[in-house]
Amino acid sequence: QKEVEQNSGPLSVPEGAIAxxxxxxxxxxxxxxxxxxxxxxKSPELIMSIYSNGDxxxxxxxxxxxxxxxxxxxxxxxxxxxDSATYLCAVNLNTGGFKTIFGAGTRLFVKx
Amino acid sequence: KAGVTQTPRYLIKTRGQQVTLSCSPISGxxxxxxxxxxxxxxxxxxFEYFSETQRNKGNFPGRFSGRQFSNSRSEMNVSTLELGDSxxxxxxxxxxxxxxEAFFGQGTRLTVV
Numbered sequence: 001q002k003e004v005e006q007n008s009g010p011l012s013v014p015e016g017a018i019a020x021x022x023x024x025x026x027x028x029x030x031x032x033x034x035x036x037x038x039x040x041x042k043s044p045e046l047i048m049s050i051y052s053n054g055d056x057x058x059x060x061x062x063x064x065x066x067x068x069x070x071x072x073x074x075x076x077x078x079x080x081x082x083d084s085a086t087y088l089c090a091v092n093l094n095t096g097g098f099k100t101i102f103g104a105g106t107r108l109f110v111k112x
Numbered sequence: 113k114a115g116v117t118q119t120p121r122y123l124i125k126t127r128g129q130q131v132t133l134s135c136s137p138i139s140g141x142x143x144x145x146x147x148x149x150x151x152x153x154x155x156x157x158x159f160e161y162f163s164e165t166q167r168n169k170g171n172f173p174g175r176f177s178g179r180q181f182s183n184s185r186s187e188m189n190v191s192t193l194e195l196g197d198s199x200x201x202x203x204x205x206x207x208x209x210x211x212x213e214a215f216f217g218q219g220t221r222l223t224v225v
Contacts, residue, residue: 023169032211036216043202043216044155044202045216046213046215051211079116079156092210094210098162098167098168098209099167099168100145101157102147102157103152104154
């Protein structure tokens, strides 16, 4: 089992719709979770961090965390063509020393 | 506030050579992590440094090494380059590593020919 798993997509949504991106992780002791956005040819850019169960909202983005199910998601409301990118889920693992592990990413296309 | 700076941005090297990449973290950040990104493997963790100490290492051969200086700047070195080492190398800095947000530099694109 991979440490952090994401559906590679591509996920295609129409402009104005809600895009839902999902991620599962294997280390039950993980405490910190992050979503990054990466445009083609660019480096990853931090969008959201979440540390507690429940929802965290920031503008059009909502991160959701369920530690019991080892599941974290990102919702993008009112999706725009400029949201088209690869979204990376990242989890801090504390086992054997600190490291942040990234999922393979989900490619999102927002159609105008 | 300056972001994470990686140099050089692009490199072309020949098989068998060695290369050194540099990363200057955001001021005040003491943790630097290095990643290799390729189309097939995604972002792979190389190692993480905090206060000049390597705290963790990913599953890469010993040809990949790194270090961190007292000013938190970090370097990574790849010796005896192979074609498969062609990738985008990214560093990310954070305040302490644990439970803190990390910010990426623009990366160094390494091509091995």
